[in-house]
Amino acid sequence: MALTDDPELMRALVVERLVGATGDPRKVSDAARSCAMRALPRVMEDLAEKLPSPILVELVDVEIVRLAELKPEAESCDALVVIPGEGSGDALTMRLNPAAISLLVGAMFGGNPELPTVPIDRPPSIIERDVTAIVFELFAKALNGKGARSLGLRTETPAVLAGQDFRRFVVRDGPGVRLRFSVGGEKTGGILSAWMPQRLLLETREMGSEDQRHKNATAADWHNRFSDEVLRSKVSLKASIPLMKMALGELASLHEGQVIEFGGGAQPEARLAVRDKTVFTCDFGKAGQQYTVRIKQPFDARKDVVEGLLAQ
16 A cells, blocks of 8 residues: 555645644653663663773653754764664664764773763764764664564664765754753763654554554655655556456457346456556445446455466
């Protein structure tokens, strides 16, 4: 099923773009806070394995925001990464500020944890980007979670953006939520900010099963592959009714005006085709003076072949 076939989802997307309202702010905040609190123990555990000395990570706050606010200034010294999901190219965006980058690099290479952190005042170097990539991956895996409530993130961390990358970095605006984590203490350390679309959190919260989430994500993924122009293009739709099988000799003897009766074994279903490719099987019916077809299920070519062989 294409994404545009779901009127409720389409309505939500339209409202999201027009007024930025996706759901109850309290539900969004609660879902985001729960996600963050579940992630913290794993983040602490994974950091302890990577770093020579432990670093305290705490949740500072959860705030309802617009995603456009996440874009850094061109002269920013932050590091940023965008993590795609199953149904979104920007399911999670994370930023590390200069103080957090300096602290993490020092901790990674055995710096003295007693000395105060000196934030970098330039774009991160290659080594600093490598360190931030490790930290981003740890946070992405922890925030993603497991099971039916997984956010569906693709946690293979893409390239870290910094410096001149921000000049051509484009943000897709919409209602979002921001999680701020203190790294090494809120006053003496730095901040990692995680930004997510509200819709991602609400869909995860309301999904009844992992299978259903995967189906919706697959539909969204196909939708994202096509531009709006392609989706608005028009094609011819044909409905046909399989009647019966006929020998080639009988077919050759048909003539104009001959009436072909529905056989007793005629199939009561129609087939909906686009450009000679069958896409749905349908129930044939009539509403008033109009003949109708009601979509029953997607057409399964393999099943159709098997049933044809069995019938023979």
